[in-house]
Amino acid sequence: MRNRSFWRKAGVFFLSFLLTGSLFLTSNIPSARAGDNDGTLSQETTWKKRQLRALWVASVTNIDWPSAPGLPIGQQQQEFIQILNEAKELNMNAVVVQIRPTADAFYPSKLNPWSKYLTGTQGKNPGYDPLDFMVREAHKRNLEFHAWFNPYRVSMDTETDQLAPNNVARLHPDWVRSYGGKLYLDPGLPEVRAYIINSVMEVVNHYDIDAVHFDDYFYPYPVSGIDFPDDPTYQKYGADYPDKGDWRRHNVNLLVEQLSHAIKEAKPYVKFGISPFGIWRNQNTDPTGSDTNGLQSYDSIYCDTRTWINEGWIDYVAPQIYWNFGYAPAAYEKLVDWWAHEVNGKNVHLYIGQAAYKIGHSTEAWDDPEEMPNQLLFNNQFAEVKGSIFFSYKDVKANYLGFRDRLKNDLFKYPALIPTMPWLDDNPPKKPKLLKAENKSGSAVHLVWKDQSKGDSTAFAIYRFSSAKEISLNRPQNLIATVRKNGNGLQTFDDRTAENKPAIYVITALDRLHNESKPSNPIFVR
Numbered sequence: 402m403r404n405r406s407f408w409r410k411a412g413v414f415f416l417s418f419l420l421t422g423s424l425f426l427t428s429n430i431p432s433a434r435a436g437d438n439d440g441t442l443s444q445e446t447t448w449k450k451r452q453l454r455a456l457w458v459a460s461v462t463n464i465d466w467p468s469a470p471g472l473p474i475g476q477q478q479q480e481f482i483q484i485l486n487e488a489k490e491l492n493m494n495a496v497v498v499q500i501r502p503t504a505d506a507f508y509p510s511k512l513n514p515w516s517k518y519l520t521g522t523q524g525k526n527p528g529y530d531p532l533d534f535m536v537r538e539a540h541k542r543n544l545e546f547h548a549w550f551n552p553y554r555v556s557m558d559t560e561t562d563q564l565a566p567n568n569v570a571r572l573h574p575d576w577v578r579s580y581g582g583k584l585y586l587d588p589g590l591p592e593v594r595a596y597i598i599n600s601v602m603e604v605v606n607h608y609d610i611d612a613v614h615f616d617d618y619f620y621p622y623p624v625s626g627i628d629f630p631d632d633p634t635y636q637k638y639g640a641d642y643p644d645k646g647d648w649r650r651h652n653v654n655l656l657v658e659q660l661s662h663a664i665k666e667a668k669p670y671v672k673f674g675i676s677p678f679g680i681w682r683n684q685n686t687d688p689t690g691s692d693t694n695g696l697q698s699y700d701s702i703y704c705d706t707r708t709w710i711n712e713g714w715i716d717y718v719a720p721q722i723y724w725n726f727g728y729a730p731a732a733y734e735k736l737v738d739w740w741a742h743e744v745n746g747k748n749v750h751l752y753i754g755q756a757a758y759k760i761g762h763s764t765e766a767w768d769d770p771e772e773m774p775n776q777l778l779f780n781n782q783f784a785e786v787k788g789s790i791f792f793s794y795k796d797v798k799a800n801y802l803g804f805r806d807r808l809k810n811d812l813f814k815y816p817a818l819i820p821t822m823p824w825l826d827d828n829p830p831k832k833p834k835l836l837k838a839e840n841k842s843g844s845a846v847h848l849v850w851k852d853q854s855k856g857d858s859t860a861f862a863i864y865r866f867s868s869a870k871e872i873s874l875n876r877p878q879n880l881i882a883t884v885r886k887n888g889n890g891l892q893t894f895d896d897r898t899a900e901n902k903p904a905i906y907v908i909t910a911l912d913r914l915h916n917e918s919k920p921s922n923p924i925f926v927r
Contacts, residue, residue, distance in 0.1 A: 448815055448817075448877040451818045451820045452787065453495060453788025453820060455545075455788070455789070455791070456497065456791050458484055458793065459793050460507065464795070465793050465794045465795050468480055471520055474529050487794070488542075493544065494545060494816070495545035498549055499549040500535075500604070504556070508530055510603060512569075517563075519531065524565030536608055543885040547612040547614040550600070553593075556570065557583055569596060576596075588620060588656065589639070601663075602663050610671060612671060612673065613674070616675075617721055619702050620653070623701050646700060652703075658712065658714050670913055673715050674719060674752075676790065680693050680695050682699045693736065706718060710743060710749045711747065713749070717749060717750035720751075721792070722737060726779075728766065734779060741786060751785050752786075754790050756773075760773055760802050778812075831853045831918055832919040833850045833910050835908050835922050845899065847894075848894045848896065850893075850921060858886055861883065862882075862917065864907040864909070865879060865881050866906075903925070904926050906924050
C-alpha cells in the first residue's frame with residue numbers, strides 16, 4: 402500500500418525503479434468494440450447487483466484515520482463515523498481498516514503494544530477499544546469490516562528506543578532485521594510465524610470481524626544492491642532449498658497456509674484476503690506471466706500468489722493494479738485480463754485494487770477524469786472481477802476530478818450486495834414476512850417485517866418496484882437499501898426516496914456471507 406504524499410514527492414524516481422520504461426509514456430484508450438479486452442468499453446454504465454465496493458482506511462502515519470495521534474476519544478470516534486457515513490453514502494459495502502500497521506495494535510492485545518498512531522506514544526492506552534467500536538459502527542451500517550494486518554513490519558524507522566517495552570523488537574531482538582531504514586521481522590523464523598498467526602487469531606477469536614486482510618508487504622521491497630539480511634536464518638533453516646528465493650517463498654507460503662487453516666478452524670465464515678503488488682511475473686521471465694515489464698512480486702518480495710489461489714488458502718485476491726490504460730510497462734487492461742484468467746474456475750474472488758490516490762496527481766493519463774471511471778466500467782466486462790477496493794478513503798473523499806461525484810451519481814448509483822462465497826456457505830436464510838408498508842404523509846414509506854430465519858440472518862435487502870410485471874430481484878436498479886438486523890424483534894425501515902409514487906415493496910433476508918433468501922410477500926403502496 403502506498404502513501405499518496407509519498408508518491409507525489411518521489412513518484413518519478415520510485416516508479417522508474419519499480420517499472421522499467423518512461424513514466425511519461427501516455428496513451429489514449431484505443432477505440433474498438435465494447436467487450437474487447439484492450440481497455441475499451443461502452444460509455445453506458447452497467448450496474449451489478451453483486452459487487453464488493455470497499456475503501457482502504459490506512460492508519461500507518463495517520464494517512465486516513467485517526468487524522469492525527471493523540472486526539473480526544475470523541476474526535477477519534479467522530480472521524481471514524483464520518484468515514485463510515487461517507488462509505489454508506491457512496492453505496493460502498495465494506496471497509497478495510499488497518500488495525501496492526503507496525504507490530505502494534507488498535508485493540509487491547511496481549512501480544513502487541515497500543516499503536517502510537519492512536520495516542521502519539523506506543524504502548525499508551527487510548528482509553529477505549531477502537532476495534533470494538535469500529536466493528537460495531539461498521540455493522541450498524543451493514544458494512545463488512547475487513548481487519549487489515551501488516552505481518553512483518555515492526556517500525557517505519559530503526560529507533561528502537563521509541564518502541565514500547567513489550568514490543569516484539571525489544572522482547573525478541575534476534576527476530577528483527579533492519580533494512581531500508583525500517584525494522585522487519587525475519588519471515589524465515591518459525592517463532593516469527595507463530596507470533597504473527599497468534600496476533601491475527603487474537604483478533605479473529607475476540608472480535609466480530611468479517612475478514613482478515615494482508616496487503617502487499619511481505620519480504621520488504623528491495624533496496625538496490627542490498628539483500629535482506631537473513632543469511633544466518635537461511636543457513637539454519639534453508640538446507641532443503643538451494644535457491645534462496647524458493648526458501649523465502651516457502652516461508653511466506655507457510656504463513657499464508659497455516660493462518661488460513663487457523664482462521665477457518667476458529668470461524669469458518671471469516672474470509673482471508675490478500676492484496677498483492679499488481680504484477681506476479683512478467684512474460685519475459687515466465688511465459689505464463691503477464692505482458693508487462695516491471696517489478697515481479699514473485700521474485701522481489703517472494704509472493705507466490707498463484708499457489709495461494711490454486712491451493713484455496715485465500716478467499717479473495719485484490720491485486721494493486723495502480724497503472725493507467727496503455728501504460729507500457731504495466732497496462733491496466735492487460736493486468737486485469739491476466740488476473741481474471743488466473744482466478745478463473747477457482748474458489749477465490751478477484752477484487753481490483755484501484756489507485757484513487759493517483760487521480761489528478763500522477764501522470765498525464767491520470768489527469769483524464771475518465772481514467773478511473775473507465776477502469777471500473779472495464780472491470781464490469783469480466784465475470785471474474787467481483788469488485789474493487791480503493792486506496793484510500795481520503796483520496797476518494799477529496800473528489801479529485803469529480804470522481805467521488807461520479808461514484809455517487811453514476812457508477813455506484815445503486816446499492817450492491819457483496820458477492821457470495823459458496824465454498825464457505827451456500828445455504829440461504831428463510832424469507833421474511835412483510836407485515837406493513839404504509840405511506841407516512843408523503844415523507845416516507847414505513848416498512849415493517851418479521852424475520853423468520855431463526856437466527857441465520859444478519860441483514861435485509863429492500864426492493865421497490867413500480868409495477869407487478871417489474872418484480873425481479875435481478876435488477877440492481879430495484880435494490881434501494883440494505884440494512885443490518887436489529888435484534889430478534891420486528892424490523893423496520895423508512896424509505897425516504899419513494900417520491901410519493903405507487904410502488905410495490907419486497908424484502909429478502911441475507912446471512913453474514915450474503916446468501917439471499919427468497920423474496921417476502923409483496924405489498925403495494927399507493
